Amino acid sequence: MNILLIGYGKMGQLIDKLATDAGHQIVGKITIDNTADLQTLDTEAVDVAIEFSQPEAAIDNIKWCIDHQIPVAVGTTGWLDRKQEVDEYCELNNGTYLVASNFSIGVNLFFKLNEQLAKLMNSQSQYAVSTKEIHHTHKLDAPSGTSISIANGIIDHLDRKTSWVNEETDVPTELTIISERIDPAPGTHEISYTSSVDTIDIRHTAHSREGFAKGAIAVAAWLKDQKGVKSMEDFLNQV
Numbered sequence: 497m498n499i500l501l502i503g504y505g506k507m508g509q510l511i512d513k514l515a516t517d518a519g520h521q522i523v524g525k526i527t528i529d530n531t532a533d534l535q536t537l538d539t540e541a542v543d544v545a546i547e548f549s550q551p552e553a554a555i556d557n558i559k560w561c562i563d564h565q566i567p568v569a570v571g572t573t574g575w576l577d578r579k580q581e582v583d584e585y586c587e588l589n590n591g592t593y594l595v596a597s598n599f600s601i602g603v604n605l606f607f608k609l610n611e612q613l614a615k616l617m618n619s620q621s622q623y624a625v626s627t628k629e630i631h632h633t634h635k636l637d638a639p640s641g642t643s644i645s646i647a648n649g650i651i652d653h654l655d656r657k658t659s660w661v662n663e664e665t666d667v668p669t670e671l672t673i674i675s676e677r678i679d680p681a682p683g684t685h686e687i688s689y690t691s692s693v694d695t696i697d698i699r700h701t702a703h704s705r706e707g708f709a710k711g712a713i714a715v716a717a718w719l720k721d722q723k724g725v726k727s728m729e730d731f732l733n734q735v
Protein backbone atom coordinates (compact mmCIF):
# COMPACT_ATOMS: atom_id res chain seq x y z
CA MET A 497 0.00 0.00 0.00
CA ASN A 498 1.05 3.63 -0.49
CA ILE A 499 1.54 5.29 2.89
CA LEU A 500 1.80 9.00 3.72
CA LEU A 501 3.73 9.48 6.97
CA ILE A 502 2.66 12.60 8.85
CA GLY A 503 5.22 13.12 11.60
CA TYR A 504 8.69 11.73 10.97
CA GLY A 505 10.24 11.47 14.41
CA LYS A 506 10.95 8.33 16.44
CA MET A 507 7.72 6.60 15.38
CA GLY A 508 7.54 7.89 11.79
CA GLN A 509 11.09 6.74 11.05
CA LEU A 510 10.55 3.28 12.55
CA ILE A 511 7.28 2.85 10.61
CA ASP A 512 9.14 3.89 7.43
CA LYS A 513 11.70 1.10 7.98
CA LEU A 514 9.24 -1.65 8.96
CA ALA A 515 6.69 -0.76 6.27
CA THR A 516 9.37 -0.59 3.55
CA ASP A 517 10.80 -3.96 4.69
CA ALA A 518 7.25 -5.38 4.41
CA GLY A 519 6.96 -4.19 0.76
CA HIS A 520 4.87 -1.02 1.26
CA GLN A 521 5.70 2.32 -0.39
CA ILE A 522 6.19 5.55 1.56
CA VAL A 523 4.87 8.34 -0.69
CA GLY A 524 5.47 11.29 1.66
CA LYS A 525 7.24 12.13 4.93
CA ILE A 526 5.89 15.25 6.63
CA THR A 527 7.63 17.00 9.54
CA ILE A 528 7.10 20.42 11.09
CA ASP A 529 9.60 21.81 8.52
CA ASN A 530 7.88 20.65 5.31
CA THR A 531 4.12 20.75 6.00
CA ALA A 532 3.86 22.88 2.83
CA ASP A 533 4.66 19.71 0.82
CA LEU A 534 1.10 18.56 1.56
CA GLN A 535 -0.16 21.26 -0.83
CA THR A 536 1.66 19.71 -3.80
CA LEU A 537 1.26 16.05 -2.84
CA ASP A 538 -0.55 13.80 -5.33
CA THR A 539 -3.29 12.76 -2.90
CA GLU A 540 -4.71 10.27 -5.45
CA ALA A 541 -1.52 8.24 -4.98
CA VAL A 542 -2.05 7.85 -1.20
CA ASP A 543 -3.92 4.79 0.11
CA VAL A 544 -3.64 5.68 3.78
CA ALA A 545 -1.85 8.10 6.13
CA ILE A 546 -0.19 7.28 9.45
CA GLU A 547 -0.02 10.24 11.82
CA PHE A 548 2.53 10.35 14.70
CA SER A 549 3.31 14.04 15.28
CA GLN A 550 2.66 16.09 18.40
CA PRO A 551 -0.44 17.09 20.39
CA GLU A 552 -0.77 20.62 18.92
CA ALA A 553 -0.46 19.37 15.33
CA ALA A 554 -2.63 16.25 15.31
CA ILE A 555 -6.09 17.79 14.84
CA ASP A 556 -5.10 19.92 11.81
CA ASN A 557 -3.34 16.92 10.28
CA ILE A 558 -6.38 14.67 10.76
CA LYS A 559 -8.72 17.30 9.30
CA TRP A 560 -6.41 17.68 6.28
CA CYS A 561 -6.63 13.92 5.66
CA ILE A 562 -10.42 13.98 6.03
CA ASP A 563 -10.67 16.95 3.63
CA HIS A 564 -8.64 14.99 1.06
CA GLN A 565 -10.50 11.69 1.60
CA ILE A 566 -7.36 9.93 2.88
CA PRO A 567 -8.04 7.38 5.66
CA VAL A 568 -5.72 8.14 8.57
CA ALA A 569 -4.44 5.99 11.47
CA VAL A 570 -3.52 8.36 14.31
CA GLY A 571 -1.09 7.55 17.13
CA THR A 572 -0.49 11.05 18.47
CA THR A 573 -1.62 11.44 22.08
CA GLY A 574 -2.34 14.50 24.24
CA TRP A 575 -5.33 15.88 22.27
CA LEU A 576 -8.05 13.31 22.98
CA ASP A 577 -10.13 15.68 25.13
CA ARG A 578 -11.17 17.04 21.67
CA LYS A 579 -11.93 13.65 20.08
CA GLN A 580 -15.68 14.31 19.95
CA GLU A 581 -15.10 17.42 17.80
CA VAL A 582 -12.88 15.46 15.39
CA ASP A 583 -15.36 12.54 15.26
CA GLU A 584 -18.10 14.99 14.24
CA TYR A 585 -15.85 16.60 11.61
CA CYS A 586 -15.08 13.16 10.18
CA GLU A 587 -18.74 12.09 10.02
CA LEU A 588 -19.84 15.44 8.56
CA ASN A 589 -17.21 15.28 5.81
CA ASN A 590 -17.56 11.57 5.04
CA GLY A 591 -13.98 10.80 6.11
CA THR A 592 -12.21 7.84 7.71
CA TYR A 593 -9.99 7.88 10.78
CA LEU A 594 -8.94 5.75 13.73
CA VAL A 595 -7.08 6.98 16.79
CA ALA A 596 -5.45 4.62 19.28
CA SER A 597 -3.66 5.71 22.43
CA ASN A 598 -1.58 2.58 21.91
CA PHE A 599 -1.28 0.44 18.76
CA SER A 600 0.51 -2.46 20.45
CA ILE A 601 -1.54 -5.67 20.48
CA GLY A 602 -0.17 -6.49 23.96
CA VAL A 603 -1.46 -3.22 25.41
CA ASN A 604 -4.88 -3.79 23.86
CA LEU A 605 -5.01 -7.21 25.59
CA PHE A 606 -3.85 -5.47 28.77
CA PHE A 607 -6.81 -3.05 28.46
CA LYS A 608 -9.18 -6.06 28.55
CA LEU A 609 -7.38 -7.53 31.57
CA ASN A 610 -7.65 -4.15 33.33
CA GLU A 611 -11.41 -4.04 32.76
CA GLN A 612 -11.91 -7.61 34.03
CA LEU A 613 -9.89 -6.93 37.18
CA ALA A 614 -11.78 -3.67 37.82
CA LYS A 615 -15.10 -5.55 37.58
CA LEU A 616 -13.89 -8.19 40.07
CA MET A 617 -12.86 -5.43 42.50
CA ASN A 618 -16.43 -4.10 42.83
CA SER A 619 -17.04 -6.74 45.52
CA GLN A 620 -13.59 -6.25 47.15
CA SER A 621 -13.66 -2.80 48.74
CA GLN A 622 -10.58 -3.54 50.88
CA TYR A 623 -8.36 -2.92 47.81
CA ALA A 624 -7.14 0.60 46.96
CA VAL A 625 -6.31 1.05 43.27
CA SER A 626 -3.66 3.27 41.70
CA THR A 627 -1.91 3.45 38.34
CA LYS A 628 1.53 4.49 37.06
CA GLU A 629 3.11 5.14 33.67
CA ILE A 630 6.83 5.45 32.90
CA HIS A 631 8.14 7.02 29.66
CA HIS A 632 11.31 8.59 28.21
CA THR A 633 12.07 12.24 29.01
CA HIS A 634 11.26 13.51 25.46
CA LYS A 635 7.57 12.74 25.90
CA LEU A 636 5.55 15.98 25.62
CA ASP A 637 2.28 14.88 27.27
CA ALA A 638 1.45 13.60 30.77
CA PRO A 639 -0.26 11.45 31.71
CA SER A 640 0.27 9.17 28.71
CA GLY A 641 -2.65 8.52 26.37
CA THR A 642 -2.45 4.84 27.30
CA SER A 643 -2.74 5.61 31.02
CA ILE A 644 -5.84 7.72 30.34
CA SER A 645 -7.36 4.76 28.44
CA ILE A 646 -6.50 2.52 31.43
CA ALA A 647 -8.03 5.03 33.87
CA ASN A 648 -11.21 5.24 31.79
CA GLY A 649 -11.37 1.42 31.74
CA ILE A 650 -11.25 1.41 35.55
CA ILE A 651 -13.76 4.26 35.93
CA ASP A 652 -16.19 2.52 33.55
CA HIS A 653 -16.03 -0.80 35.45
CA LEU A 654 -15.23 0.00 39.11
CA ASP A 655 -18.11 1.79 40.83
CA ARG A 656 -16.00 3.49 43.53
CA LYS A 657 -13.92 5.53 41.00
CA THR A 658 -15.48 8.37 39.02
CA SER A 659 -12.52 10.49 37.79
CA TRP A 660 -8.72 10.43 37.50
CA VAL A 661 -6.01 12.87 38.62
CA ASN A 662 -2.35 13.02 37.61
CA GLU A 663 -1.06 12.99 41.22
CA GLU A 664 -1.43 11.13 44.51
CA THR A 665 -4.91 11.64 45.93
CA ASP A 666 -6.82 10.81 49.13
CA VAL A 667 -10.23 11.53 47.58
CA PRO A 668 -11.93 8.09 47.52
CA THR A 669 -13.65 8.62 44.15
CA GLU A 670 -10.46 9.83 42.40
CA LEU A 671 -8.01 7.48 40.67
CA THR A 672 -4.31 8.31 40.86
CA ILE A 673 -2.17 8.26 37.72
CA ILE A 674 1.52 8.73 38.57
CA SER A 675 3.74 9.79 35.63
CA GLU A 676 7.49 9.16 35.72
CA ARG A 677 9.99 10.22 33.03
CA ILE A 678 13.09 8.00 32.86
CA ASP A 679 15.26 7.32 29.76
CA PRO A 680 15.07 5.27 27.65
CA ALA A 681 11.68 3.79 28.72
CA PRO A 682 9.56 3.23 25.54
CA GLY A 683 6.40 2.81 27.67
CA THR A 684 5.49 1.00 30.91
CA HIS A 685 2.00 0.95 32.43
CA GLU A 686 1.12 -0.50 35.84
CA ILE A 687 -2.10 -0.99 37.81
CA SER A 688 -1.93 -1.86 41.52
CA TYR A 689 -4.63 -3.01 43.91
CA THR A 690 -3.40 -2.92 47.52
CA SER A 691 -5.07 -4.19 50.69
CA SER A 692 -3.60 -4.40 54.21
CA VAL A 693 -2.44 -7.97 53.52
CA ASP A 694 -1.37 -8.05 49.86
CA THR A 695 -0.94 -6.28 46.52
CA ILE A 696 -2.01 -7.32 43.03
CA ASP A 697 0.07 -5.62 40.31
CA ILE A 698 -0.47 -5.96 36.57
CA ARG A 699 2.08 -4.34 34.23
CA HIS A 700 2.71 -3.95 30.51
CA THR A 701 6.30 -3.13 29.54
CA ALA A 702 7.16 -2.23 25.94
CA HIS A 703 10.70 -3.47 25.21
CA SER A 704 10.99 -1.13 22.20
CA ARG A 705 8.70 0.91 19.87
CA GLU A 706 8.36 -2.02 17.44
CA GLY A 707 4.99 -3.19 18.82
CA PHE A 708 3.48 0.30 18.37
CA ALA A 709 4.84 0.60 14.82
CA LYS A 710 3.78 -2.89 13.67
CA GLY A 711 0.31 -2.33 15.14
CA ALA A 712 -0.04 1.01 13.32
CA ILE A 713 0.94 -0.56 9.97
CA ALA A 714 -1.54 -3.43 10.45
CA VAL A 715 -4.31 -0.98 11.35
CA ALA A 716 -3.47 1.20 8.32
CA ALA A 717 -3.70 -1.82 5.98
CA TRP A 718 -7.19 -2.53 7.33
CA LEU A 719 -8.35 1.10 7.60
CA LYS A 720 -7.73 1.96 3.93
CA ASP A 721 -10.83 -0.10 3.04
CA GLN A 722 -13.07 1.24 5.85
CA LYS A 723 -15.36 4.26 6.14
CA GLY A 724 -16.14 6.51 9.12
CA VAL A 725 -14.81 6.82 12.67
CA LYS A 726 -13.21 3.51 13.65
CA SER A 727 -11.63 2.18 16.85
CA MET A 728 -9.06 -0.43 17.88
CA GLU A 729 -12.03 -2.47 19.10
CA ASP A 730 -13.43 -2.47 15.52
CA PHE A 731 -10.03 -3.48 14.14
CA LEU A 732 -9.45 -6.29 16.67
CA ASN A 733 -12.97 -7.65 16.23
CA GLN A 734 -12.67 -7.82 12.43
CA VAL A 735 -9.08 -8.89 11.76
Ligand SMILES: NC(=O)C1=CN([C@@H]2O[C@H](COP(=O)(O)OP(=O)(O)OC[C@H]3O[C@@H](n4cnc5c(N)ncnc54)[C@H](OP(=O)(O)O)[C@@H]3O)[C@@H](O)[C@H]2O)C=CC1
Binds near residue numbers: 507557571600
Ligand atom coordinates in the same frame (compact mmCIF):
# COMPACT_ATOMS: atom_id res chain seq x y z
N1 LIG B 1 -0.45 5.34 19.83
C1 LIG B 1 0.73 4.74 19.98
O1 LIG B 1 0.85 3.50 19.89
C2 LIG B 1 1.94 5.59 20.23
C3 LIG B 1 1.80 6.94 20.31
N2 LIG B 1 2.90 7.75 20.41
C4 LIG B 1 2.63 9.18 20.33
O2 LIG B 1 2.96 9.59 19.01
C5 LIG B 1 3.44 10.93 18.99
C6 LIG B 1 4.79 10.98 18.31
O3 LIG B 1 5.73 10.23 19.03
P1 LIG B 1 7.28 10.21 18.59
O4 LIG B 1 7.43 9.78 17.18
O5 LIG B 1 7.97 9.47 19.66
O6 LIG B 1 7.63 11.78 18.70
P2 LIG B 1 8.83 12.59 18.04
O7 LIG B 1 8.94 13.85 18.82
O8 LIG B 1 10.03 11.73 17.91
O9 LIG B 1 8.31 12.93 16.56
C7 LIG B 1 7.28 13.85 16.31
C8 LIG B 1 7.36 14.26 14.86
O10 LIG B 1 6.25 15.11 14.55
C9 LIG B 1 6.73 16.17 13.76
N3 LIG B 1 5.80 17.29 13.75
C10 LIG B 1 5.66 18.29 14.63
N4 LIG B 1 4.71 19.13 14.24
C11 LIG B 1 4.23 18.64 13.07
C12 LIG B 1 3.25 19.06 12.14
N5 LIG B 1 2.56 20.19 12.31
N6 LIG B 1 3.00 18.28 11.07
C13 LIG B 1 3.69 17.17 10.86
N7 LIG B 1 4.66 16.72 11.68
C14 LIG B 1 4.92 17.46 12.77
C15 LIG B 1 8.09 16.46 14.32
O11 LIG B 1 8.83 17.25 13.38
P3 LIG B 1 10.26 17.85 13.79
O12 LIG B 1 11.16 16.67 13.94
O13 LIG B 1 10.64 18.69 12.63
O14 LIG B 1 10.03 18.59 15.07
C16 LIG B 1 8.61 15.03 14.47
O15 LIG B 1 9.08 14.56 13.23
C17 LIG B 1 3.41 11.37 20.46
O16 LIG B 1 2.20 12.05 20.71
C18 LIG B 1 3.43 10.05 21.24
O17 LIG B 1 2.84 10.17 22.51
C19 LIG B 1 4.15 7.25 20.47
C20 LIG B 1 4.36 5.89 20.44
C21 LIG B 1 3.26 4.95 20.32
Ligand SMILES: O=C(O)C1=N[C@H](C(=O)O)C[C@H](O)C1
Binds near residue numbers: 635643
Ligand atom coordinates in the same frame (compact mmCIF):
# COMPACT_ATOMS: atom_id res chain seq x y z
O1 LIG C 1 5.18 9.03 23.73
C1 LIG C 1 5.40 7.80 23.70
O2 LIG C 1 6.54 7.34 23.54
C2 LIG C 1 4.27 6.89 23.84
N1 LIG C 1 3.07 7.40 23.83
C3 LIG C 1 1.83 6.70 23.90
C4 LIG C 1 1.03 7.13 25.09
O3 LIG C 1 1.01 8.34 25.40
O4 LIG C 1 0.38 6.30 25.72
C5 LIG C 1 1.99 5.21 23.74
C6 LIG C 1 3.26 4.62 24.24
O5 LIG C 1 3.16 4.38 25.61
C7 LIG C 1 4.49 5.43 23.88
